[in-house]
Amino acid sequence: MYAEERQQAMVELVTEHGRLSVAAIAAQFDVTTETVRRDLSALERMGLLRRVHGGAVPASSLAVIEAGLGERDQANTAQKELIAKAAIDQLPPAGGTVLLDAGTTTARFAGMLPRDHRLTVITHAVPIAARLAVQPQIELYLLPGRVRTTTQAAVGADTVAALAPLRVDVAFLGTNGITLGHGLSTPDHDEAAAKRAMVTAARLVVCLADSSKVGSETAIRFAGLDEVDVLLTDSGIDATDRAAFEDAGTEVVVA
Structure with a gap:
């Protein structure tokens, strides 16, 4: 054929x-x-x-389909585990500050944070905050806002306002889609605004995205590839896409 x-x-x-x-x-x-x-x-x-x-x-489907956290957590689990493990190498030195975005891969990453590495962690994700709240090496800050049922993340004007004055060492972000032309995107306006504020607040932006997100575009763009320093993904990424992302200035690390 x-x-x-x-x-x-x-x-x-x-x-x-x-x-x-x-x-x-x-x-x-x-x-x-x-x-x-x-x-x-x-x-x-x-x-x-x-x-x-x-x-x-x-193409006639007008409704934006956004999978819930539980459904997404069951997809591409092996790849997400590898990506989360590889993300440890992107941590700042002990005493540094990181932003953790909501998402199933970032949640796995949060669970792998070294117990002997002192960090300040700022997040808007309720599941991530619950996981880190009992870890003594983590100084944890939970951002305010309305918690979305779909992603269990705080969003809205209060979330963006709380992020505005921050300057952190590294932001670890998730995304629903990533392409050369549209950049990083998500279906929800409020979620996109929070992610955009995280990008602005970080010295280094690291995106954790399995290869199923590559080539996919959703409605709201929250960052261009030129704003992402490192893309952590899996071996399923197409060589053409990888080369295009690297040409755009994003380092691609395959877990």
Whole structure:
């Protein structure tokens, strides 16, 4: 089957089912997940479907689909573990200050923070704060705001205002999607505003994102690639995407 025929069949299949995962599409057409992601990116550029986290929906879908924390925590668990472990190397020296964004990979990272490495941690994520509150080497600050049910993160004007005067050593961020043209993005306006404020507050910005996020775009852009110092991802990232990100000035570290 030629690429054009496969892509047309993908559009028909996604339209028929309403939503399909990258893995399901790869199995259906007996191709790699990297091939599927390239096809989906091409089809999205043509306006024939829309990419979402881990798959695609018909272009006619107007509602933004945002998976809950529990659902996202079950996806790509092995890759997230590797990324979280690799993120330890990005910590500042003992006594430094870090911002931890909400997310399933950042939550794993929080659970791996060394017990002999003193840090000040600032977060808006309730699950991360609960995990770190009992660790004596962590001086913990929980940002104010309205807590979203979907991500269990504080957002809103109070959150952004609390971040405004801060200057931290490293911000560890999650993202729903990352592309060369659209940068880092998320579906929610308030979530994007909090992430944007974290980027502004940090000397070093590190994004923890498994390769399923690469090539995916959601509604609200919160950072350009030129604002991200390091992208920590897994070996599923396509070589072309990696080269493009590095050309844009982002160091790509494969866990």
